Amino acid sequence: MTFVDRLLNVDRRIIYLLVFVAAVIPFLFPVDIEIKVTPEVRSIYDFIENHPEGTVMMLASDYDPQTQAENDPQARAMMRHMFRKGHKVIVMALSQDGAALTEMMTNSVSKEYGKRYGEDYVYLGYKPYPNIIILSMGEDFRLSYPKDYYNTKLDELPMMRNIKNYDDLAGVLEVGGGNVSTMWITSAVERYNVKLAVAVTAVSGPQYYANLQAGQLFGLMGGLKGAAEYEMLLKDEYIRLKAPLKAIQGMNVQNFVHVLIILLTVIGNIAFFYKKRIGS
Amino acid sequence: MDKAQLIAIIWNTIAAFFTISVFSFMYKDNFMYKIAESIVVGISAGYFTVLLVWTSLRPKFWEPIVNDHNYWYLIPGLLGLLMYFRFSPTLGWLARYPLALYIGIGSGIAIPLQLQTFVLTQVKATILPIHVMVDNRINPEGINNFLIVVFVITALIYFFFSLDHKGIVGRSATFGIWIIMIGFGASFGYTVMARVSLLIGRIQFLMSDWLPIVK
Numbered sequence: 168m169t170f171v172d173r174l175l176n177v178d179r180r181i182i183y184l185l186v187f188v189a190a191v192i193p194f195l196f197p198v199d200i201e202i203k204v205t206p207e208v209r210s211i212y213d214f215i216e217n218h219p220e221g222t223v224m225m226l227a228s229d230y231d232p233q234t235q236a237e238n239d240p241q242a243r244a245m246m247r248h249m250f251r252k253g254h255k256v257i258v259m260a261l262s263q264d265g266a267a268l269t270e271m272m273t274n275s276v277s278k279e280y281g282k283r284y285g286e287d288y289v290y291l292g293y294k295p296y297p298n299i300i301i302l303s304m305g306e307d308f309r310l311s312y313p314k315d316y317y318n319t320k321l322d323e324l325p326m327m328r329n330i331k332n333y334d335d336l337a338g339v340l341e342v343g344g345g346n347v348s349t350m351w352i353t354s355a356v357e358r359y360n361v362k363l364a365v366a367v368t369a370v371s372g373p374q375y376y377a378n379l380q381a382g383q384l385f386g387l388m389g390g391l392k393g394a395a396e397y398e399m400l401l402k403d404e405y406i407r408l409k410a411p412l413k414a415i416q417g418m419n420v421q422n423f424v425h426v427l428i429i430l431l432t433v434i435g436n437i438a439f440f441y442k443k444r445i446g447s
Numbered sequence: 448m449d450k451a452q453l454i455a456i457i458w459n460t461i462a463a464f465f466t467i468s469v470f471s472f473m474y475k476d477n478f479m480y481k482i483a484e485s486i487v488v489g490i491s492a493g494y495f496t497v498l499l500v501w502t503s504l505r506p507k508f509w510e511p512i513v514n515d516h517n518y519w520y521l522i523p524g525l526l527g528l529l530m531y532f533r534f535s536p537t538l539g540w541l542a543r544y545p546l547a548l549y550i551g552i553g554s555g556i557a558i559p560l561q562l563q564t565f566v567l568t569q570v571k572a573t574i575l576p577i578h579v580m581v582d583n584r585i586n587p588e589g590i591n592n593f594l595i596v597v598f599v600i601t602a603l604i605y606f607f608f609s610l611d612h613k614g615i616v617g618r619s620a621t622f623g624i625w626i627i628m629i630g631f632g633a634s635f636g637y638t639v640m641a642r643v644s645l646l647i648g649r650i651q652f653l654m655s656d657w658l659p660i661v662k
Contacts (some may be wrong), residue, residue, distance in 0.1 A: 168469075180473065180474060183473045186513070186643075186646070187646075187650075189655070190643075190646055190647060190650050191650060194651075194655075212586050223648075233645075234645075234648070234649020235646075235648060236644050236645050237508070237641065237644045237648075238650075240567040245574040261498075263494075263495050264491060264494070265499055266498060266502075268572075292502060293498060293502050294502055295499060295503050296554070298557070301521060302556065313506060313507060345654050350655075352564055353557075353563075355562060356564075357560055357563045357568070358560060366640050368639050368644075369635060369637040369638070369640040369641035369644060370641040371635045372637050373630070373633055373637055377569060377572075378564075379586070380572055380595070381568050381569055381571070381572035382542060382568075382572065383564070383568060389637065390637065390641055390644060391640070391644040391647070392639055392640065411655065413651060416651065417644060417647045417648075417651065420643070420647045420650070421640060421643055421647065422642070424643045424646075425639070425640075425643070428639060436502065
């Protein structure tokens with residue numbers, strides 16, 4: 168077997184090992200990389216930043232453990248920003264496996280800012296059938312959520328007393344890994360003219376650029392890269408809170424792994440065409 | 448070491464064990480991977496069942512009937528129960544009634560909204576000015592708009608089979624397929640980034656969350 172044959176038949180486990188090594192190196196030897204902020208991420212930042220203190224916003228945290236690595240840094244970054252600005256936040260979850268994750272995320276970030284439950288934020292929890300829930304909240308939150316996640320009636324929560332439906336919110340920030348983000352566009356934006364921004368996984372990122380261009384979204388955060396951009400915008404705040412810049416650290420790793428993947432693709436193609444040329 | 452630290456170590460170690468068990472599949476299928484897989488499936492099913500009872504069945508069915516004596520809720524409850532007749536070879540037809548209602552309502556809600564979101568608004572967003580002037584100067588936004596219009600039309604021509612793909616139609620369709628391929632390439636690039644992100648998430652957990660507390 169020639170060297171080229173060996174290259175073309177390399178054991179996939181060697182590639183896994185190389186990817187693993189490439190992913191671990193930046194943890195041991197961190198490299199400071201520059202992350203440019205795209206306009207679609209900045210517009211989410213500007214939206215939160217430009218509203219006055221006390222504005223009510225919704226964080227629809229519709230992700231689950233499968234996409235936690237990408238969506239959790241996105242949700243935390245926006246939540247920290249909203250709390251820093253003194254906004255009031257309604258948190259909810261439309262992914263069945265994500266209800267507990269969202270609760271953990273909400274509790275951890277609210278603790279950092281000393282926010283009080285029921286006055287500064289509420290957690291509505293999970294309900295099945297996302298499309299129906301999104302539509303019903305356009306009429307009244309109480310139709311789908313008569314009580315919050317902790318079984319307290321919404322009217323007993325001071326923050327919720329004067330909030331009926333989407334008209335009482337400045338906008339919705341949706342964090343999702345699946346088609347729930349699309350449901351928010353169809354059922355909240357098109358039906359109730361809700362101002363919506365989505366933070367989605369990198370896999371689903373490209374499909375939402377059409378919605379962004381059509382004006383159905385005011386902002387878009389795609390994958391870990393989008394989260395890293397938002398962390399760049401809030402870097403001083405993260406340093407003040409001593410919170411880990413997980414997305415920025417993750418992008419460091421992405422760079423190493425991407426270089427490796429490009430190298431492997433180039434080597435594989437050279438070997439393939441070389442073999443084809445010599446005809447054996 | 449206090450109790451909270453001890454609990455964190457135990458749970459994080461369990462999580463690390465399962466992470467490594469799942470990763471072991473990359474070497475080859477093995478017993479530890481199968482255990483991890485079965486536990487994920489079992490826990491997910493159990494968790495979802497309990498969640499559904501407490502977030503849906505209890506507040507949306509049981510409480511309105513028992514606490515508020517709102518007996519209208521028995522009708523959707525009964526329709527829900529009819530769904531289970533699918534398991535009966537002789538009474539299976541009863542399940543069609545709730546299904547008909549479900550499909551009818553679902554279609555009624557979804558069709559107009561889908562049409563509005565993915566056809567009408569998107570078509571409207573493609574009708575763009577290609578000559579944009581700002582402060583009496585040509586703005587590059589016009590070039591972007593021109594490219595969007597050209598790319599949309601040529602990509603659509605590729606899927607237009609009522610005319611032979613010859614001459615100007617053929618050349619436009621060829622250009623359209625190139626544009627579609629560029630779109631697929633961008634999507635694939637994002638997919639690679641997403642998959643690597645998942646690996647990063649677990650390595651971050653192992654190296655930043657688990658190892659420091661175990662040390």
